[in-house]
Amino acid sequence: MITEYDLSLVVSSFLVAVLAAYAALYFGARLASAADGERRRWLFAGALLMGTGVWAMHFVGMRAMPMKVSMSFDITMTIVSWFAAVFASGVALHIIGRKRLGSALFTGATLSMASGIVVMHYLGMYAMRMSAPPEFNVGLLVLSIAIAVIASGTALALCRKLQGTEGSSALAVQFVAALVMAAAICGMHYTGMLAMTFPEGAVPAADNGLRGDWMGIPLAISCITLLAVALNVTVRDVRYRQELAERKAEDEARVAKLAFSDAVTGLPNRSALEQRMLDIFARNDARKNPFALIYMEVANFRELSSGMSDESANVMVNEISQSLRGQMSEDVFLARYSASGFFALVPEHESTHHAFMYKRIRMMGERSGMTAMPANWRIGQSVYPVTGNSTRKLIRAAMVPRDPGQIGQFTDMAADREQVLPSQNLSG
Numbered sequence: 001m002i003t004e005y006d007l008s009l010v011v012s013s014f015l016v017a018v019l020a021a022y023a024a025l026y027f028g029a030r031l032a033s034a035a036d037g038e039r040r041r042w043l044f045a046g047a048l049l050m051g052t053g054v055w056a057m058h059f060v061g062m063r064a065m066p067m068k069v070s071m072s073f074d075i076t077m078t079i080v081s082w083f084a085a086v087f088a089s090g091v092a093l094h095i096i097g098r099k100r101l102g103s104a105l106f107t108g109a110t111l112s113m114a115s116g117i118v119v120m121h122y123l124g125m126y127a128m129r130m131s132a133p134p135e136f137n138v139g140l141l142v143l144s145i146a147i148a149v150i151a152s153g154t155a156l157a158l159c160r161k162l163q164g165t166e167g168s169s170a171l172a173v174q175f176v177a178a179l180v181m182a183a184a185i186c187g188m189h190y191t192g193m194l195a196m197t198f199p200e201g202a203v204p205a206a207d208n209g210l211r212g213d214w215m216g217i218p219l220a221i222s223c224i225t226l227l228a229v230a231l232n233v234t235v236r237d238v239r240y241r242q243e244l245a246e247r248k249a250e251d252e253a254r255v256a257k258l259a260f261s262d263a264v265t266g267l268p269n270r271s272a273l274e275q276r277m278l279d280i281f282a283r284n285d286a287r288k289n290p291f292a293l294i295y296m297e298v299a300n301f302r303e304l305s306s307g308m309s310d311e312s313a314n315v316m317v318n319e320i321s322q323s324l325r326g327q328m329s330e331d332v333f334l335a336r337y338s339a340s341g342f343f344a345l346v347p348e349h350e351s352t353h354h355a356f357m358y359k360r361i362r363m364m365g366e367r368s369g370m371t372a373m374p375a376n377w378r379i380g381q382s383v384y385p386v387t388g389n390s391t392r393k394l395i396r397a398a399m400v401p402r403d404p405g406q407i408g409q410f411t412d413m414a415a416d417r418e419q420v421l422p423s424q425n426l427s428g
Helices: 007-029 036-064 075-096 103-126 138-162 167-195 217-259 270-281 301-305 310-327 352-362 391-398
Strands: 291-298 333-336 341-347 377-384
Touching (some): 007 075, 007 138, 036 075, 036 103, 270 333, 310 341, 310 352
Antiparallel strands (some): 333 341
């Protein structure tokens, strides 16, 4: 009867099944994203852990069943039962680890794993080589096979589902899945033990080479140690993948920053300015969020930088950009558009809190410059959506020079189809 079973060994068998299921689920889930060489390692490890775990759970569970005689096993049959479990697990994980999986292949993987579990279980019981043939309860036999199929299908479905999950949430889902899978494996085992019984007085063969004393707690401890090492590998792998993902995210952020940042001044560059404008245009209420573009160019930049080394020229540009930063309102988007040109995107451009900024920009020609030669500023402005509704139109309109006194005055702004840009070198 079940009530006569050794409870400590029953619990040990369940613990072995949980650890085996958890490790196998993780290793199996890694197959889809692994490269060829790495995939073989994960497949071998997953098959070994899954097969060995189910096999060990079986024999620990066998020891939980009380017998009046010492339990022993045939070595060859015991090894074959272990190999059957490992091989069937490997076939199933190989199939389930494919990138594309149809119902036929999934059914094949399920039946492969279930057949391995059934063969392992009943061959493991036959390995005792009892003096009398076993007796079968057909109903329980069919039920044990059905449980093996359901357990295998559930395990492989969970393994497949976990292939797309990452992070700590995936580990939690795997743990719950391992509990369900272990319960199913144990259910099949103990149902199978009831399905196959031996007559009263039957004894194991005298020449069995494997003593049953080694198949209880010692086997459970050995298997748990192996699985603990495997779980340690999974933890390290999770940390490594998290670190790899973080480094990848940092690299992508760094590349994105370089793509939208001016290398000399650290200001947003031309691409960043255009992207900011496109983001505004993409809003459903874009026209309810008008803005002004203020263009500021050092007209005599060539003369200022003539004879300077690249390093000295960069220092000068940084001084100019720092000066411009200090003159902008907090919510203004300042970008370096060219070697000598800057754009300020001003949201809510008619707000009174920009009044002092406009005044400072109008006075820039008088206050800014280098000690040896003053900087001469060429300034223009445009307004969205009045003077244009695209980046090209707004930028071209803003680059048309205006009287500095007009900067910040928007009452007479209108689209001008006859815009004439000053002859200038925007890249030099």
